[in-house]
Structure formats: structure tokens, C-alpha cells
Amino acid sequence: MTAPASQTSSLWHARPRPQVTTQRITATLDAVIDQVPSAQPSLLAPLAANAAARVAELFSPESLTGAQGNDVALVDRASGQCVAFATVLHAEGSDFQQRTRLASGVLEQAVWLTRVYVAPTAPAGTQAVLLYAALRQARGWGRSTAAFLMADDETPLARRYGITPLQAVPRMDLAGTGAFRAKAQRLDLMLYHASEEASKAGQPLEPTFLVGEILDTINQLFLDKVGQGRFFQAVDAGTLTREQYVFTLTQLHMFVRWTTRLLGRCVAASNETELRSHFIHHLTGEINHEIIIERDLEHMGEDTTYVKEVAQPNLPTREFMCTQESAVAFYNDPVLMLAAPLAAEGVSGHLGQLFVDKMNALVASWGVKEPARATRFLSSHIEFDGGDDGHWQGNLTLLSKYLRTEVQLRRFLALLRVCVEATLRQWDSYVGDVELWSARPQ
Numbered sequence: 411m412t413a414p415a416s417q418t419s420s421l422w423h424a425r426p427r428p429q430v431t432t433q434r435i436t437a438t439l440d441a442v443i444d445q446v447p448s449a450q451p452s453l454l455a456p457l458a459a460n461a462a463a464r465v466a467e468l469f470s471p472e473s474l475t476g477a478q479g480n481d482v483a484l485v486d487r488a489s490g491q492c493v494a495f496a497t498v499l500h501a502e503g504s505d506f507q508q509r510t511r512l513a514s515g516v517l518e519q520a521v522w523l524t525r526v527y528v529a530p531t532a533p534a535g536t537q538a539v540l541l542y543a544a545l546r547q548a549r550g551w552g553r554s555t556a557a558f559l560m561a562d563d564e565t566p567l568a569r570r571y572g573i574t575p576l577q578a579v580p581r582m583d584l585a586g587t588g589a590f591r592a593k594a595q596r597l598d599l600m601l602y603h604a605s606e607e608a609s610k611a612g613q614p615l616e617p618t619f620l621v622g623e624i625l626d627t628i629n630q631l632f633l634d635k636v637g638q639g640r641f642f643q644a645v646d647a648g649t650l651t652r653e654q655y656v657f658t659l660t661q662l663h664m665f666v667r668w669t670t671r672l673l674g675r676c677v678a679a680s681n682e683t684e685l686r687s688h689f690i691h692h693l694t695g696e697i698n699h700e701i702i703i704e705r706d707l708e709h710m711g712e713d714t715t716y717v718k719e720v721a722q723p724n725l726p727t728r729e730f731m732c733t734q735e736s737a738v739a740f741y742n743d744p745v746l747m748l749a750a751p752l753a754a755e756g757v758s759g760h761l762g763q764l765f766v767d768k769m770n771a772l773v774a775s776w777g778v779k780e781p782a783r784a785t786r787f788l789s790s791h792i793e794f795d796g797g798d799d800g801h802w803q804g805n806l807t808l809l810s811k812y813l814r815t816e817v818q819l820r821r822f823l824a825l826l827r828v829c830v831e832a833t834l835r836q837w838d839s840y841v842g843d844v845e846l847w848s849a850r851p852q
Contacts, residue, residue: 427629433622436613438488438533441543444481447474447499453483453492457527465526465537467567469559469590471505478503479521482544484536493532494540497525498547501557509559510579510592520555520594521548535611537567542604542615542816549597549823550626556600562589571595571603598820605816620819621810627823628756632830636757639834640841644848645768652776653847656712658840659703659787664723665731665754666787667700672734676744688808689744692751702787709783710773724843726835730754733829745812746825748805753829755805757837761792 427445435441442453457463464470479499483492501507501517506524523544528537545556560568562581567573572595579592605615636642641658644650673693680686704714723731734750737743766789773781782789813819841848 432485433619434487434616435484435543435619436539436608436616438486439493439536439539439613440485440487441619442483442485442492443543443547444483447477447479447481447497449474451481451483451495453485454481454495454525454527457492457495457529460529462530463527465528465567467561467565468524468526469584469587470525473505474499476503477505480544480547482540482547484532484540484543491529493529494536495525495527496523496540496544498523498544500551506557506559506592509582510576512579512592517557519553520557521545521551521553521597522557522559524559533611533613535608535613538604538607538611539613539615542601542608543619545597545600545604546623547626549601550623550630552631554597555594556597557592557594559590560593562591568593570607571600601820602816615816617814618810620813620816621806623819624752624809624813624823624826625806627826628752628830631827632753632756632834633760636834636837639837641837642765644841645765645772648768648772648775649848650772650841651844651847652710654841654844655773656707656710657844659707660717660721661724661727661836661840662787663700663703663717664721664727665734666703667718668731668735669696669699672738672747675738676747679738679742679744685744685808685812688804692804699787699790702790706784706787709780710776710778724839726832726839730829730832730836733825733832737825745809746822748809749822749826749829752805752826753833757833758788758792759803761788763792766792 429446430442430444433441433443444451474497477499479497482496482498484494485492499506499522501512501520501522502514504522506522507514507517523541526540528540548556557576558573559582560573573593574595576592576594582590582592584590608615641650641654644654670693673689673696676689677686677693680689704718707714707717730750730753734747737747737749766785769785769788770781773784778784809822813822
């Protein structure tokens, strides 16, 4: 897995993600993923020299000018030889759009799979592993459909995966190449059938590769965005008001006070000793953390009785609470419940000391003496959740042992995306719901 990306905000403490990563995808193959598609990638060259390696069903462009996406190569771990290659691109702005003349708005949920090569000597199931490795990048981008320029007739690949023509797009007769049609299939179906085909061929996907998508999703749909949220921008700019901070602590209290009880349910629902031990350890680190919030508020002279007994969560906070409550109380699935702390602790686990310093400076500017006594909840969770031994990393490590199939992964990703969206809107609402206090006359 790769480390979370550096943020534009100086408040974030994170390591940069490398452009190229190598991940173990099956027992014998590694997936080499380049975040920037190359006109002449070195791993493709040996395959491209072998005419039999090109998958003739799929059209391969001569140029990728202006295209955004990834190159994905499968490398035999023992020999170091590249046995398969594909490029997955955002459909809008690509050669697929130029040839189909479809509007960008229609293509924003689609990716185009092209430059597909599989060595004739590659083991059975390699093409399925390649399809999964390439198209799972698209799911991390939030895309829902896979598009292809395929041979006009019904090809074996189209038949196996149920890939159907886009009837409104005319056939393309390309001189010296043949007749092609624009075809597509839903991404969820492609990924499921690719994982099943790979397993049946004796190349099941490695759990660590599956969980790597969770980290990629968090990076791309969450950590790359949350630092641009209104709360952290206000802290960075020194414009956060006392009223907004009090509202923030109040809303955090709404769900933090349930954490130990939810983790207790996870302990009870965990049949395996290792899983149960993980939640016991996590619970130990969360006991009575809502009391820290109450003490922060008391130090500022706020009425904690109202917070504890009267206040209610706003809509984003309630949505976040519903996800974690349903996972363990309705589905009785402690592993599924980990989606919620990955989102919540993804914030605190990636904040640095500069955030604490700026928060303390803001609190001091409101006339509060000993400002560090009013920011203990946020500062303490940087320590609890961050680092290689923190809650956040511990949850990722655990998932690699319990998410072993595409079906399990997809279920987790669906809840994770709900948690992520709710968390992003939570931190925006802490400023936006009480924006009047930071408003300036025009």
C-alpha cells in the first residue's frame, strides 16, 4: 500500500504518494501501476513487439495526447517479465470521446480501457487479473461504467462479460484495422466477473491488493478533499470563530459519546480471538473520550449540560452515525463497522502539530486563558489515531485479514463511501451551519 498524499493545506501531516507503485495481486503476479499514462511505457515495449500479444478484440490508439488515467502492468514475480499490460483512462477527453463524439457530461462516469496486451505464454486467468487490476482504478475514481472500442462482431471477451454496443454510436471502419463499435458494461459487473474468472483459473486475488483499494479510495475521495473543507481552511486562515468551534465540539460529542458502546458491540460480535482483541484494544483507547470534549467546553465556560442532555446531531452527523450504528447493530458485522472510524480517524490521524498550534492561537484570541486546555480532544486524537501504530493504520491492517473477496470488498466500499461523504459534509457544516458569526459586510 502507498502512504496518504500530501495536502495543499499546511495543517496536514502526510507523506507523498509515489507515481508508480508495485502491489502483490496474486500468488505469482505483481501489479505495477503508473498514475500517469505514458506514450511509450517501458513495460509495454516487449509485449508490443509481439504481435500475438495484442488483444485484437480491443482498439489501441497510437496517441494518448491529453488523456488522464493509469498504466497497469502485470509482472511475473519469479522472472521479472511483464506478461500483461493495459491502460485505463477517463473517457472524457480521450480518443474514445473523439471517435464517438459523445458529450463530456455523458462520459464523466465512464472509463475507457485500451492498449490491452497479454503474452501468449501468460498463465490461464491472466487477462481476468489484468481487467480487474485496471478497472478497479476506475472504481477508486468514483466511476461506474467501463467503455471499449471493440471489434464489431460478438467477441469472446464481450460474450463472457456481457459487454454490449452503444446503439446510438455508428460503427467505425478504420482503414487497415477493421470495423469497431463503441461498447460498454457496468463496472460492478466487470469487476465481479473478472475476480470470479481469475479465481476459477487458479489466480485468486490477494487480500492485500483488495484492501489497497480501500486506501486508494480514502486518498482520492477523502484525504485529497478534506483539507480543502471549510473548517480546516478557516483554521488555517485564522478566521474560525468561537461559536463555530463550540458548535464543532458539540457535534463531535454527538457521536463520540457512543463510540465505546459501539465498540463493545463489536467485541461481542467478534467470533475470532484476533478480531476481538483488536476491538478490545480500540475500545480501551476510546473510553470516555466524550468527557475530554466536555472539559474543553467547560474550560471555555460553556454549558455542557445542554450538550450532554439536549443538543442533537445535525444532518451530516446523523448520517455518519447511522452508518456505524447499522453496521454493528443491524448487520452485526464488526468488520463492516470499520468503515466509520477509517473516515473519522482519517481526519485526526493526518493532522500535524501546526494544526494544534493554530487552534491554540485562535482560542487564545477569544480571550481564553491556557488555550491548550480547550483543544485537548482534537490534539489527543492526533496521537491516538495517527502514526504507524495508531487506530487508523491498525484498522487498515486488520481489514487485509478479513476482506478476502471482491464481494466483501464491494460491501465495505459502499459503506465507506457513505461515511466519507458524511464526514466531508460534517466538517463543512461545523462552519457553514453557524456561518453568520464569520460573515462580513459586503
